[in-house]
Amino acid sequence: MGGVIIFGLDYIKSHFTHNQRYIVVAIFSMFLPFYMCGGVLIFLTIRLLLKGEIQEAYRKIHHSQYIIYFCLLSCIVSFIYKNYYGVACSVGLLFILSFILYYRMHITSELFEFITNCIIVLSVLAALYGMVEYINILNSFDIDTLEIIIFNRPQDRINSFFFNANYYAMMIEFFVCITFYKILKIKDIKKDYKRFLYYLSIIFINLFMLLLTACRSAWPTLAAGILVMLIVDKHYKTCLSILACICLIAIYFLINPSSFPRVDNIIDYFFTRTDIWDVAIKNIAKHPLFGEGPMTYMHIYPLYNGHPTEHAHSIYLDPLLCFGAVGLLTIAPYIYSNIKALYQLWKSKIDITLVSLVVSFTVMILVHGVLDYTVFFVNTGFLYLIMASSFDVYKDIKQV
Numbered sequence: 001m002g003g004v005i006i007f008g009l010d011y012i013k014s015h016f017t018h019n020q021r022y023i024v025v026a027i028f029s030m031f032l033p034f035y036m037c038g039g040v041l042i043f044l045t046i047r048l049l050l051k052g053e054i055q056e057a058y059r060k061i062h063h064s065q066y067i068i069y070f071c072l073l074s075c076i077v078s079f080i081y082k083n084y085y086g087v088a089c090s091v092g093l094l095f096i097l098s099f100i101l102y103y104r105m106h107i108t109s110e111l112f113e114f115i116t117n118c119i120i121v122l123s124v125l126a127a128l129y130g131m132v133e134y135i136n137i138l139n140s141f142d143i144d145t146l147e148i149i150i151f152n153r154p155q156d157r158i159n160s161f162f163f164n165a166n167y168y169a170m171m172i173e174f175f176v177c178i179t180f181y182k183i184l185k186i187k188d189i190k191k192d193y194k195r196f197l198y199y200l201s202i203i204f205i206n207l208f209m210l211l212l213t214a215c216r217s218a219w220p221t222l223a224a225g226i227l228v229m230l231i232v233d234k235h236y237k238t239c240l241s242i243l244a245c246i247c248l249i250a251i252y253f254l255i256n257p258s259s260f261p262r263v264d265n266i267i268d269y270f271f272t273r274t275d276i277w278d279v280a281i282k283n284i285a286k287h288p289l290f291g292e293g294p295m296t297y298m299h300i301y302p303l304y305n306g307h308p309t310e311h312a313h314s315i316y317l318d319p320l321l322c323f324g325a326v327g328l329l330t331i332a333p334y335i336y337s338n339i340k341a342l343y344q345l346w347k348s349k350i351d352i353t354l355v356s357l358v359v360s361f362t363v364m365i366l367v368h369g370v371l372d373y374t375v376f377f378v379n380t381g382f383l384y385l386i387m388a389s390s391f392d393v394y395k396d397i398k399q400v
Contacts, residue, residue, distance in 0.1 A: 034378040057101035063337040070331040078293025086293025104392040123175040130160040169215030170374040181357040225364040232356035279306035280317045291324035315369025
């Protein structure tokens with residue numbers, strides 16, 4: 001093991017610049033608990049800030065100044081409403097988004113392939129830790145044999161390194177799509193069948209762990225991500241084959257609803273969500289322009305006797321609840337710039353598969369976001385932003 005680590009360090013030193021090594025460290029930090037991951041990202045960003053690297057990224061990347069405007073406005077609004085968690089989140093968001101700009105400055109095709117390979121390998125490490133966690137859960141019920149049991153209670157669902165089961169489920173969605181992207185990159189599966197089987201085994205390992213997270217919304221989310229990736233990359237026959245399998249699975253669960261994970265509490269789960277959304281909508285009506293800063297729901301739910309939780313469990317409500325219409329419009333020019341850059345890459349047809357990966361990640365957060373807001377977290381959010389910003393692999397070729 002020690003020899004493997006040393007070899008890996010030698011490879012990183014010989015193939016990547018000093019600046020790119022910061023990115024590698026950040027990628028590895030994603031597989032630490034969220035507070036450690038956040039601490040590493042803040043430390044790296046401060047170090048780069050002192051070296052003037054972050055300032056250079058802001059100068060060179062189009063519309064990046066809107067990140068500062070957005071985070072500053074969010075911080076001020078949070079402070080006005082005494083939402084101190086929101087203040088901390090606004091500062092943390094500024095650090096993470098600033099590091100993403102640095103990533104965009106230094107990402108190359110070789111580095112991107114390396115970090116995606118690292119993520120795939122580390123996903124297996126997360127799975128192994130998750131299995132140990134699952135065995136301990138079984139032991140807590142005096143079950144000393146390995147059985148597949150889907151538990152309802154949050155504390156009885158595996159989360160690996162990622163705080164809770166739903167966050168781990170979203171990470172698995174991302175892991176599977178990254179691995180599937182690697183399969184699509186194989187030019188000749190017959191000749192390179194060993195690599196194909198390797199990636200396929202990684203996908204099956206992660207899908208098994210997804211089952212143990214008992215996250216129901218992750219399955220249709222992942223299906224949507226894979227199908228969209230195939231459509232964008234023009235693998236229509238494969239897309240139809242997978243869609244047919246999905247339809248058969250859906251029919252099976254319709255015929256056998258008791259086999260569906262955690263089916264016994266699905267109605268209660270939905271009504272809990274509607275109660276949360278009702279609170280969010282009421283507060284959006286009160287503060288439609290600026291919101292009350294990040295983590296607003298956690299800050300205001302006692303005022304409405306709402307369900308206690310951290311956020312509004314909806315990507316369509318929580319951003320408006322927290323940042324308001326003005327806040328979201330503040331960051332809009334930067335987001336539009338990214339969409340334009342991705343469109344230019346797609347139009348150039350240089351790497352449609354990479355475009356399909358970015359689009360699939362975005363589709364997944366939009367689908368999963370119907371019932372949850374798991375992307376607004378250190379590990380999940382950082383991984384999404386890394387993948388969504390990877391169009392800059394071709395920054396020297398495309399015209400933005």
